[in-house]
Amino acid sequence: MASLKHYLNSVIGEAMAEATQSESCNANVITSSKPGFGDYQANGIMSEAKRHGMKPRDLAERVIISLEQSLPSLIDRLEIGGPGFINIFLSDREIRTRATLAIQEPDLLIPPAEDPIRVAVDYSSPNLAKEMHVGHLRGTIIGDAIVRVLERRGHTVIRQNHVGDWGTQFGMLITYMKEAVGADNDLPNALADLESFYRDAKQRFDDDPVFAENARLSVVKLQGGDEDYLNAWEMFIDESLRHCEAVYEALDVTLTRNDLDAESRYNDDLSVIIDDLEKTGLLAESKGAKCVFLPEFTGKDGEPLPLIVQKSDGGYLYSTTDLAAIRLRRKMSIQRALYVVDARQSLHFQQVFAVARAAGFSNQDLSLEHVSYGTMMGKDGRPFKTRSGDTVKLAELLEEAKQRAYDLVTEKNPTLPDSQRREIAERVGIGAVKYADLSKNRTSDYIFDWSTMLSFEGNTAPYLLYAYARIKSILKKAPEGNYDAIQNLSEPEERALCLKMLQLGEIIEAVDRDCMPNQLCNYLYELSGLFMKFYENCPILKAESSQAESRLALCRLTAETLQQGLELLGITPLEQM
Numbered sequence: 182m183a184s185l186k187h188y189l190n191s192v193i194g195e196a197m198a199e200a201t202q203s204e205s206c207n208a209n210v211i212t213s214s215k216p217g218f219g220d221y222q223a224n225g226i227m228s229e230a231k232r233h234g235m236k237p238r239d240l241a242e243r244v245i246i247s248l249e250q251s252l253p254s255l256i257d258r259l260e261i262g263g264p265g266f267i268n269i270f271l272s273d274r275e276i277r278t279r280a281t282l283a284i285q286e287p288d289l290l291i292p293p294a295e296d297p298i299r300v301a302v303d304y305s306s307p308n309l310a311k312e313m314h315v316g317h318l319r320g321t322i323i324g325d326a327i328v329r330v331l332e333r334r335g336h337t338v339i340r341q342n343h344v345g346d347w348g349t350q351f352g353m354l355i356t357y358m359k360e361a362v363g364a365d366n367d368l369p370n371a372l373a374d375l376e377s378f379y380r381d382a383k384q385r386f387d388d389d390p391v392f393a394e395n396a397r398l399s400v401v402k403l404q405g406g407d408e409d410y411l412n413a414w415e416m417f418i419d420e421s422l423r424h425c426e427a428v429y430e431a432l433d434v435t436l437t438r439n440d441l442d443a444e445s446r447y448n449d450d451l452s453v454i455i456d457d458l459e460k461t462g463l464l465a466e467s468k469g470a471k472c473v474f475l476p477e478f479t480g481k482d483g484e485p486l487p488l489i490v491q492k493s494d495g496g497y498l499y500s501t502t503d504l505a506a507i508r509l510r511r512k513m514s515i516q517r518a519l520y521v522v523d524a525r526q527s528l529h530f531q532q533v534f535a536v537a538r539a540a541g542f543s544n545q546d547l548s549l550e551h552v553s554y555g556t557m558m559g560k561d562g563r564p565f566k567t568r569s570g571d572t573v574k575l576a577e578l579l580e581e582a583k584q585r586a587y588d589l590v591t592e593k594n595p596t597l598p599d600s601q602r603r604e605i606a607e608r609v610g611i612g613a614v615k616y617a618d619l620s621k622n623r624t625s626d627y628i629f630d631w632s633t634m635l636s637f638e639g640n641t642a643p644y645l646l647y648a649y650a651r652i653k654s655i656l657k658k659a660p661e662g663n664y665d666a667i668q669n670l671s672e673p674e675e676r677a678l679c680l681k682m683l684q685l686g687e688i689i690e691a692v693d694r695d696c697m698p699n700q701l702c703n704y705l706y707e708l709s710g711l712f713m714k715f716y717e718n719c720p721i722l723k724a725e726s727s728q729a730e731s732r733l734a735l736c737r738l739t740a741e742t743l744q745q746g747l748e749l750l751g752i753t754p755l756e757q758m
């Protein structure tokens with residue numbers, strides 16, 4: 182069962198192609214902007230008519246006449262609208278049939294991709310020298326929602342946590358670790374606070390030239406494969422990853438150690454990348470550094486902008502690793518590579534992608550996409566910091582979320598047993614943090630504000646979780662029964678709700694294509710709003726028996742749709758709140 186939009190696009194597109202005697206036409210079907218215009222409208226008539234030298238209304242008329250010869254059961258009637266749209270009115274009976282099928286087979290709500298592909302998603306990707314901080318929150322949450330959606334669509338998803346685990350700072354950290362941890366060897370304790378460990382190491386590095394020299398030597402030893410240094414480095418990385426994993430667990434994020442695609446993995450490829458760039462003639466030297474200049478990248482004054490791939494001291498850069506990683510993705514037959522990374526790195530990715538194509542490391546078969554997101558701001562409109570101006574550690578932020586949610590739940594529901602309040606608080610608190618982020622257009626900067634995200638009103642996690650729990654409680658009150666058929670849609674609120682649920686599939690298609698989870702959030706919010714209208718206007722348990730059964734079936738499908746949508750966002754709803 183294709184999504185409604187997908188299906189309408191194909192039948193109307195085919196009729197248009199026939200009427201214009203062309204190979205294919207884009208029907209450009211969208212949900213209607215006004216109720217009087219039907220459920221959907223085909224907006225593609227205008228541009229296709231123009232393309233074929235026809236009058237839009239004539240084309241619309243021909244398409245309608247041809248479709249009416251054997252009208253698909255989904256369509257009740259078609260009308261010409263305005264200067265040449267086609268307004269599409271769907272059949273109630275078919276809406277009921279499809280919804281009933283979906284109750285019996287909930288997987289039908291989300292049709293799989295027609296051409297499943299292999300997709301790599303680079304997300305979270307913290308630097309292991311330090312603690313995860315709020316700068317990693319958005320990428321981790323957005324990336325995880327995207328991988329869940331892609332997997333649900335049937336794509337093969339390769340998660341890639343491109344952690345920063347290589348480079349000069351690790352020389353400093355290992356040297357300091359050897360010195361500080363010393364005899365008692367209590368590494369977890371010494372590294373309990375990575376942030377201050379890093380700060381102390383840096384202090385030593387700046388203050389003591391002998392230490393600094395040792396640190397530099399450590400890097401050389403490490404990169405030369407010295408076993409002792411490699412062991413120390415591994416111990417450090419392992420401990421730092423444990424910190425990340427605690428955050429992933431708290432956030433219910435699907436990344437595991439198997440998903441690591443660490444920078445160090447590419448160490449041996451970096452010199453090869455330079456050689457290959459040399460061979461393709463792309464490499465240039467500028468102030469002793471090796472660079473690639475592409476004509477499409479220029480600075481403010483029109484001067485050429487380089488992508489530096491090797492520093493004058495021989496060291497490699499972030500860009501070199503990214504080029505090596507692209508090449509590996511090609512070898513892995515990946516067809517789409519997504520980089521869920523801060524918008525401030527967008528020039529970096531544009532350059533890396535362009536150089537990869539120019540050098541033949543990538544080609545048309547691999548789509549490279551920077552899924553960028555804006556900065557997380559405080560309520561004052563500045564980058565989010567602690568009161569003293571430090572970066573906020575993620576682990577602490579999530580603790581605060583749970584505590585705030587706990588206070589809220591306790592206020593609303595003081596009589597619930599404490600363990601239950603804790604459980605609810607965890608879902609609500611973490612869900613609120615995730616949802617607040619996911620519900621905004623990711624490309625804009627985003628204001629982190631506890632009071633809006635924890636509000637029970639508006640487009641928030643608490644609102645949706647509460648709506649879900651409320652539907653569940655209605656279902657619990659109903660007498661034993663199957664409730665697996667929508668028997669009629671007599672009230673407009675019933676029809677609107679039912680149709681909305683059949684639209685989850687096309688929303689998921691859009692998220693697959695555009696990587697904008699806020700489309701799913703908006704959808705779930707609208708769905709909950711339609712449910713509330715239905716609930717206010719249509720008696721459920723008090724209705725006469727077949728009416729009640731049909732409405733309970735609608736409740737069931739609403740709960741199912743909300744649950745599937747929330748789970749794709751990485752939020753598990755609660756039965757009771």
Ligand code: ARG
Nearest residue numbers: 303306307308343344345522
């Ligand atoms: N580790 C980098 C950082 O903290 C992000 C890496 C993103 N992924 C990539 N392939 N460059 O900024």
